[in-house]
Amino acid sequence: GAWAVVLAGGVGSRFWPLSTPTRPKQLLPLVDGEPLLANTLARLAPLVPAARTLVLTNASLVAPIRALAPELPAENVIAEPAPAGTAAALAWAARTVARRGGDDAVMLCVHADWAIGDPDGFRAALRDAARAAAAHRSLVTVGIVPTRDDPGFGYIQPDAEIEPGVHRVARFVEKPTRERAARMRAEGYLWNSGIFVWRAGDFLEELDARCPEVAPALRAVSDAADDASAIGTFFADVTPVAVDVGVMERSPRVLVLPGDFGWDDVGTWGALGRVRALDGAENATSGAVHLLDAHRNVVHADGNAVVLYGVDDLVVVVGRGLTLVTTVDRSSDLKTLLDSLPREL
Numbered sequence: 001g002a003w004a005v006v007l008a009g010g011v012g013s014r015f016w017p018l019s020t021p022t023r024p025k026q027l028l029p030l031v032d033g034e035p036l037l038a039n040t041l042a043r044l045a046p047l048v049p050a051a052r053t054l055v056l057t058n059a060s061l062v063a064p065i066r067a068l069a070p071e072l073p074a075e076n077v078i079a080e081p082a083p084a085g086t087a088a089a090l091a092w093a094a095r096t097v098a099r100r101g102g103d104d105a106v107m108l109c110v111h112a113d114w115a116i117g118d119p120d121g122f123r124a125a126l127r128d129a130a131r132a133a134a135a136h137r138s139l140v141t142v143g144i145v146p147t148r149d150d151p152g153f154g155y156i157q158p159d160a161e162i163e164p165g166v167h168r169v170a171r172f173v174e175k176p177t178r179e180r181a182a183r184m185r186a187e188g189y190l191w192n193s194g195i196f197v198w199r200a201g202d203f204l205e206e207l208d209a210r211c212p213e214v215a216p217a218l219r220a221v222s223d224a225a226d227d228a229s230a231i232g233t234f235f236a237d238v239t240p241v242a243v244d245v246g247v248m249e250r251s252p253r254v255l256v257l258p259g260d261f262g263w264d265d266v267g268t269w270g271a272l273g274r275v276r277a278l279d280g281a282e283n284a285t286s287g288a289v290h291l292l293d294a295h296r297n298v299v300h301a302d303g304n305a306v307v308l309y310g311v312d313d314l315v316v317v318v319g320r321g322l323t324l325v326t327t328v329d330r331s332s333d334l335k336t337l338l339d340s341l342p343r344e345l
């Protein structure tokens, strides 16, 4: 059977004031009251049992993740000793899957921080991708039909259709300008969802052939080494690189399946207006929130109640003893704000 591999590292400062290094966005209840990682695991559960579900994360998040997902065997929550990028994380996951399930075992790789409007469609796409990966011995991505010109994603240009719904890949373009994003959307590019599906053995082969940042460190870890001793050596030796750049862009064995199941990467407070259930005036709220004559606001009240009267398009977040008030537009550039804040906040 297939394995699920959930990438849950990365810090994510875009959900300040709620997110902190020990409680980054994947552990926050941003969409429906459950942490995003819990949403992710629940979405995968009908497809893959907990025994074959791996979560890769920073050492500091292992304890909260085990507490949030007690159904996972402890050894399935894997701590990376140092942040090393997604190519290394997936290389380690592939080694783990190959050792426990064999080279033929298919890995369904996902991120911990997505919102998915149609979970059945998502699971159907993963099944199709698994079939294509095994049949064509390829690295399969699911490309999302874009719904806006978003410069925050990677884009994939599909090439020839080799069977219904399965395309070769012409190119990957990571995080374009808004103008280029608009052009690519018009030309039929897809969003790179980060859903990657492959046989463990095929990914390890492509990594070995094309990823000098990571492959030597994996080769240096002997097959006999037990996981606990090998993981430290491996992560100390790799050069950080994203899997998109380190393997996918360089490999000729890549296929893309277009998909449409309400996928989104929850990247900003303002984005919650797209993925949360909305009230009649299109406000996305959670916690004790009272609104009158207020429209399209995102309000997250973690603690004190929040009351909005006669205002539109605001983001109001109360949590950790802090209150943030900004606009939906400005919330996509929290970094500028954070750079200017005093350290103690």
Ligand code: GDD
Residues within 6 Å of the ligand: 007, 008, 009, 010, 011, 056, 057, 058, 080, 083, 084, 085, 086, 089, 111, 112, 113, 152, 153, 154, 155, 174, 175, 191, 192, 193, 194, 244, 265
């Ligand atoms: N375990 C682990 N280790 N996870 C990591 C690491 C790491 O070193 N670095 C990042 N992650 C996790 C993040 O928590 C996130 O879930 C996922 O891997 C992707 O990393 P991001 O840093 O969020 O990437 P991105 O969103 O900017 O871009 C990627 O994803 C987009 C879709 O969500 C790219 O693949 C884009 O092309 C793509 O559109």
Ligand code: MG
Residues within 6 Å of the ligand: 111, 113, 265
């Ligand atoms: Mg992301």
